[in-house]
């Protein structure tokens with residue numbers, strides 16, 4: 001077993017927690033025992049696809065805690081990451097008499113993790129939860145760092161809370177069943193991670209493309225751990241996004257705008273990939289990246305089956321949708337640009353005209 005502690009060093013991160021990498025789910029109840037949490041009941045929260053594949057195994061693994069284990073399962077997909085699903089979960093917890101000291105287990109991808117974390121933050125003003133991420137995206141990004149929440153009226157993650165999990169337990173074997181488009185979506189966040197903080201890692205990802213495509217277990221172990229190291233370091237520095245944490249949002253200003261306008265029918269990591277090309281283009285236009293570096297980012301997306309443009313959206317609609325970005329301050333977007341490959345900066349001076357020029361290269365208009 002290998003692990004990494006997300007350290008409580010700064011105000012805002014209430015406690016430290018461990019990220020554990022295992023094969024299989026057998027280590028789950030031992031990991032929970034070591035936490036010495038006072039729960040008497042466990043509710044696994046999952047979506048239908050993941051439940052079909054892994055719920056029985058996780059129930060079996062958790063039964064050795066000696067506590068009753070039950071499950072709340074909802075339909076898969078971003079369109080269910082909303083307050084109605086949260087309400088159904090609240091009802092389930094109330095009807096089954098879950099108390100503040102009990103435990104929720106988020107078993108699934110980022111949708112399950114974000115939604116369960118938000119319900120955990122708000123049910124009885126806070127009940128403990130752990131993350132058991134089963135997608136690449138969730139293993140490299142969403143299960144770490146405590147951003148929880150749901151979409152509201154198509155506004156992405158508009159309602160949420162910073163609420164850390166007590167444990168992140170990753171079973172890398174779950175990646176075997178992940179569909180190709182979901183794997184590619186996860187790679188959108190992986191590439192983002194290299195671009196913001198680790199040039200060598202970005203280079204390594206490009207070199208290892210064939211092994212990554214094959215999901216070689218050792219290669220994937222290294223890839224996932226490196227992403228978690230980068231993310232944990234940023235979150236430890238700034239748990240509640242008062243400053244530097246916003247670099248984890250590279251590609252998301254345009255990405256979230258596209259996700260919303262595509263009615264959540266394009267996957268999050270794919271939208272982030274297009275947004276990252278936009279951020280790279282702006283960085284090139286600002287004279288930070290060379291043209292070759294910008295083109296390398298485009299080629300790398302394509303190599304990992306990620307899009308570099310979208311079709312059928314109106315340019316002014318994309319610009320308009322960027323105005324509901326959560327990084328807005330005093331009416332100005334804090335845009336994440338690349339000073340270099342491996343070095344992100346926040347910039348409040350990006351103009352609407354610069355954004356429109358960028359959108360023009362990303363958008364094959366209808």
Ligand SMILES: NC(=O)c1ccc[n+]([C@@H]2O[C@H](COP(=O)([O-])OP(=O)(O)OC[C@H]3O[C@@H](n4cnc5c(N)ncnc54)[C@H](O)[C@@H]3O)[C@@H](O)[C@H]2O)c1
Pocket residue numbers: 047048049050053076077078081108109110111112114134135136137138141142143144145146147148157174175176177178179182185186189268269
């Ligand atoms: N909180 C954060 O820091 C953070 C970071 C990045 C993304 N996110 C959020 O994460 C969400 C995207 O997460 P996602 O990409 O994991 O999507 P997801 O949770 O919708 O999962 C993708 C699909 O794969 C299925 N699935 C999950 N695990 C599987 C497995 N092992 N085998 C087969 N199928 C499996 C799911 O049922 C679903 O249909 C978005 O809502 C995004 O906003 C949050």
Ligand SMILES: O=C(O)C(=O)C[C@@H](O)[C@H](O)[C@H](O)COP(=O)(O)O
Pocket residue numbers: 141145147156157189241245246248249252326
């Ligand atoms: O953890 C973070 O911080 C991130 O920004 C990670 C992103 O990949 C993730 O999509 C996050 O949910 C976006 O946050 P938001 O505040 O822009 O909704």
Ligand SMILES: [Zn+2]
Pocket residue numbers: 189252268272
């Ligand atoms: Zn993201």
